[in-house]
Amino acid sequence: MKRVLSLILASLFVVSIVGCSNESSGSEDEVVLGIALPSADHGWMGALIDNAENQAKSLKEDGTIDDYVFTTAEDPNNQANNIEDLIAQDVDAIVMLPIESEALTPMGTKIKEADIPLVVVDRELTNDSSDVLVKGDNKGIGLNAGKYIADQLGGSGKVVEITGVPSSVTTLRSEGFQESIEGTDIEVVASQSGDFQTEASLKVMENILQAQPEIDAVYTHDDEMALGVLQAINEADRSDIQFITGAGGHKEVYENIQNDGLIQATFLYSPLMVNDGVDIAADLANGGEVEEETVVKEATKITDKNVDEHYEEDSAY
Secondary structure, X not given: OHHHHHHHHHHHHHHHHHHHHHHHHHHHHOOEEEEEEEOOOXXXXXHHHHHHHHHHHHHHHOOOOOEEEEEEEOOHHHHHHHHHHHHHOOOOEEEEOOOOHHHHHHHHHHHHHOOOOEEEEOOOOOOOOOOEEEEEOHHHHXXXXXXXXXXXXXXXXXXXXXXXXXXXXXXXXXXXXXXXXXXXXXXXXXXXXXXXXXXXXXXXXXXXHHHOOOOOEEEEOOHHXXXXXXXXXXXXXXXXXXXXXXXXXXXXXXXXXXXXXXXEEEEEOOOOHHHHHHHHHHHHHOOOOOOOOEEEEOOOEEOOOOHHHHOOOOOOO
């Protein structure tokens, strides 16, 4: 009898251990990805957000990750709070596109201190807290735009620069441009921020047109800003401005180039780059190793010579 009781108790003990083990393994073994992006304040960012969420859904459906936590924010403080929440949830990796480089750098440090792999997309942080950076060739955009403008103007002319928000993207696009026109007689008569937005750039350009009686070309850091600049020039009926350049690959800009409009060139900076960021973060979340610390997408020049190769009528951007 004693032996039977001992066997029963031993069996119950084993069952209880197995039960506890199964209970605790569920959430601990799940691979969860955290994504922290700005809100969709313009079309490029809206397309990037859609791409990121679609890619995360795809990875969840194919079993690469178990789940993801997706956040967007309207300002740096809100984004910092979102990241704090992701850290508290102990996600397995984080994809971040900083609203502002300097403001979000401390959050990069916190992620690193929490020992969570971090993939930064588009705008760089000001320290080395990210494991991988995925970006377009921002300096290349500035270099290519400067060369194009100098060539088209024969090395001499008055140019306006419309810049983006305070970030590595804006800094590098300005640096590349300045470097490219160095030694020429190109004069930058005005340089103001259009915040990567069409409406803001329209208003900024309206003021510049009133202040500058002679402008030969406009270099914008973004296609949507180029569209705002175009509207301002058309409404002011200015005929002295020979052309505008953009950056991104916006469908409306492509159409303007195809129709011999005032926008004559843009330089690729695709919102699809975030797909690489999500894929890399998922790999790191699953214990993968960093293969490349920086992934750079080429800043291909798009003009009337090759625009048809890149134009997609059904594109969201």
